[in-house]
Amino acid sequence: MAGVSQTTVSLVLNGRADGEVRISLETRDRVLQVIRETGYVADPVARRLADRRNRILGVFTYEAVFPAESADFYHPFLVGIEECAEEAGCDLLLFTSAKVVEGERRRIFSSESRIRLADGCVLLGRTVDRGDLARLLSENVPFVSVGRRDDAGGPVPYVGADYPRAVRALVERAAALGHRRIAYVGAGLGAESLADRLRGFTEGVAATGAEGVRLPSADGLFDSGATAVLTEELADGVAIVQAARERGLAVPDELSVLVLGANTTPVHTDIDFTGFHIPRREMGRRAVELLTQVLESGGAPRELLPCELIEGSTLAPVQNEER
């Protein structure tokens, strides 16, 4: 329509009419005019095949994003991801097709995997399959994990929350308030995020000289002699407060209860727990920023974002009287 070659259109479209290749202003305007009239848009697929960027970022989650159960978990991250993608002019591809078998969780790699359609990918999930990570690395798929991940045949690019620092800070606070015997309730392993919390705890008690008590569940808590307890799960925190009150133990005066941010099981409470805030939205934003960086210059950037401490009202100075 403009009486020029496909090449010329391509050049005009990509603003490559500078330096090496030249297109006269006249021709350029003619092409642009026709493009405007017809609303022509280059096929992104062909574009991508010819090895140019798509401006599409993949978002992989092991569970559905929207349903209520997982929405609470994923939502804050996604707010940040969407914000940042919008600013970067990128579209988001949700890999909803990844479920092969009903009842199972999604899989990153399947025979029909489309991760490669995206320029890069943000990985979201409480835990991530180690094999998947290793394969992403070895196949050179550009990606960034939201949440710290251990090496998987190589360093994994991630943006995580600085749990060790946050938990340690809480322990130090408790110690400063006179607590000498502090319990940690939770698995402390499985996911990196849990291991990190436990590490923060261990470091904290070591640094303050307090005595740390590890408990897999809240069961032995009241016999442990602890005056403060840190719990991974919000739900556990609620349960502990409940149980304490039933035993006539005042919270926080007789038992301080700190919550370490995990919120797997949805639970309602209006208790204003002392603990910290996981900067989920910021993590989402940063993940996209790092992904952009990876796309441009490669590498495996790793970053921990600080968690803001929440004052709350479940931490109090230890009582002086012996229990």
Place this chain on the structure above:
Amino acid sequence: MAGVSQTTVSLVLNGRADGEVRISLETRDRVLQVIRETGYVADPVARRLADRRNRILGVFTYEAVFPAESADFYHPFLVGIEECAEEAGCDLLLFTSAKVVEGERRRIFSSESRIRLADGCVLLGRTVDRGDLARLLSENVPFVSVGRRDDAGGPVPYVGADYPRAVRALVERAAALGHRRIAYVGAGLGAESLADRLRGFTEGVAATGAEGVRLPSADGLFDSGATAVLTEELADGVAIVQAARERGLAVPDELSVLVLGANTTPVHTDIDFTGFHIPRREMGRRAVELLTQVLESGGAPRELLPCELIEGSTLAPVQNEER
């Protein structure tokens, strides 16, 4: 690695080794073996370029999907959309890049529009630009709108909520309880969904012989002599109940307040309004189903889903005493 041609691999990979084309079992197994060993996955981009199908469904929204303000509105639809896409083995592409200018709403068509990357597109929004709709139609972009839309140079494929029927049913209920003067508070125009509500109202009063009073806002309500009021917005409903109580009017005994499902302004209330439920999730599901259908056989399917009436506690028989 298997000592065969690219063609053979393609055939094996796509299970095309039947009927027309034949591959010996021996060769097939050898190829499959290598595929398993190497974890080879066909490049989805090239695949799409070659056969013009992506199994990617676009989701266009005029505002960001995730942030809290719009999340309440979009979320239920998206649950349905994701569910259905997962079942259909499709990925979802969120057009987050559509925002060209900060502060403005997104646009479907821009110079960089990537809608065509998806096989088809689901359109989500309180209102949709008529020009955009017309262009989608004329450019033959397969799409389905969530929410009924007026023709735009042709019939627009949609799945909507049957507001006329639901509103009419509410009017009839009110009339059956003795209400003879019924008010409608709201714009009743602008978006199709509002026009549909108003139409249901008009039909309802006509059918029952009641007297309909239209009010653009709640202002003149208490002078109108209406014993029952229908309001588009939940927020308005809350405000009306509040105002009524301040005037010493009991709800529902002296004034029935029915809410027509719109929930633009987020508002907290524990009033159990009589009204109806918009089947948002089901609309999302159905939209994807219709889109699939459009992709397969074209056409412009249009469908209205019934709204379930909510009994609630803000509708009561009219008092016999004259006011």
Place this chain on the structure above:
DNA sequence: ATGACTCGCTAATGCGCATTATCACCAGGA
């Protein structure tokens, strides 16, 4: 007039796949 150079554009190629037409081979019948 001839070479050197610039300007503006295009032909040709490749990306990785799906698809189609075709080919080499062997067996069996005339």
Place this chain on the structure above:
DNA sequence: TCCTGGTGATAATGCGCATTAGCGAGTCAT
């Protein structure tokens, strides 16, 4: 021997773009 038919594979092509080498025309200096 020649033909037919079936079997199992492949060479070639195109999808729509980006990229690169190169071409014709004009300009300028020698």
